[in-house]
Amino acid sequence: MKITIFPLRDFPIINPGDQLANIIAEELRKVDLKNRDIIVIAHTIVSKAENKVYDLDSITPSPFALQIGNMQGKDPRKIEVILQESSEIIRMNDKVLITATHHGFICANSGIDKSNTPGNTIISLPNDPDYSARQIKDTIQDKLQKNVAVIISDTFGRPLRVGTVNFAIGLAGISPLEDIRGKTDLFGYELRSTIIARVDEVAAAAGIAMGQADEGTPVIIVRGVDYSINNNSAQELIREPENDVFR
């Protein structure tokens, strides 16, 4: 058993309104795609294709956004977008704004990324990353006759641990969790009692290839992973506050 992780090289710049699923499928012709490959896609290109791009010059900040912007020394128009993309403020001080997004992901600034695309724009998370992943999966199936899994990812900071890691925020064709309760490993070291967040492991693994300095690329192929397939959603990865034993 061997897992390989490699980027889709020379991936084109994506512009708002582009048919991303078609573009990805066409670009995947360059590689010898196999059934059960996992395609991990940085959310930024999905958001951009889906027009989740805010032109700050068109944003009028609310009084609350002005107040936060003033407190944090940040552009209040950006704060306004963060608030619009959030369902709840989890924590705020004079430096950070941790929110729950409409999807339920808890992260800094509602997952808003700076963008150095032309104009004064910022990029938010896709509206429905599971749906975006499904569209891409189905298009690959149609065009290339390959049955793959798709994960849409973003890098988030984490409680307890320093540094960001790539996480799954949308998925299709792969179960987010693998239940290995009751299994023992071959070596008898451990009677396992856990449910593994397989797609977060895969997203983190793909993050290594996405993040490498001169190799930055938004589409990564992960091959050789043993995974289950159910009719699933990345929403299953969100721990409800009442079940969050760490809070």
Next chain:
Amino acid sequence: MKITIFPLRDFPIINPGDQLANIIAEELRKVDLKNRDIIVIAHTIVSKAENKVYDLDSITPSPFALQIGNMQGKDPRKIEVILQESSEIIRMNDKVLITATHHGFICANSGIDKSNTPGNTIISLPNDPDYSARQIKDTIQDKLQKNVAVIISDTFGRPLRVGTVNFAIGLAGISPLEDIRGKTDLFGYELRSTIIARVDEVAAAAGIAMGQADEGTPVIIVRGVDYSINNNSAQELIREPENDVFR
């Protein structure tokens, strides 16, 4: 750029007192080890070799451990070991016991694993996982003349997200964090502003290969990762409570 992840097959059962560094180095002769390979090792075999194994029959629970065991319906001797391995109780209810270990890792049950090795034993985390990693790294250098990185890992549950993921708890020859602040990716999608927890990404990636059903193996080789080398410690991954914006 391609990353490959593969297990060290047919790894022998480790017993308390075994010279693990020597055994790993010898087993690595089976593979075509390369400089800059990363060797990810499940902490269970490190703990076992280092005699971090508790025989429950020799444990006398304190009144406090008896009280928690009674509340949670668990073996109070196991609770006693969890308390001995902890520096602080972070949260406790009638089901879970989240502690900070002596190293500062916050996890369920101080990272204690059930063990199905002979006898009524449980395994805790190594005393100094960085030191264990360094010993293994140096032994590989001596015996095989290869300059590798070593990560000792454990699977932890996480705040905010469902499911466990493999994390780095000790390391040698690899920086835990990669600072990419100010860099842009090739595609200009994002002006990066983050410090990436590279070793957690690598541990998670190795976790895929460790956890696969019939392939369970405690030693994984990760090849092709671009990483920095400093004189580092996994302690740098621990976010101090006063800096933990998510709490």
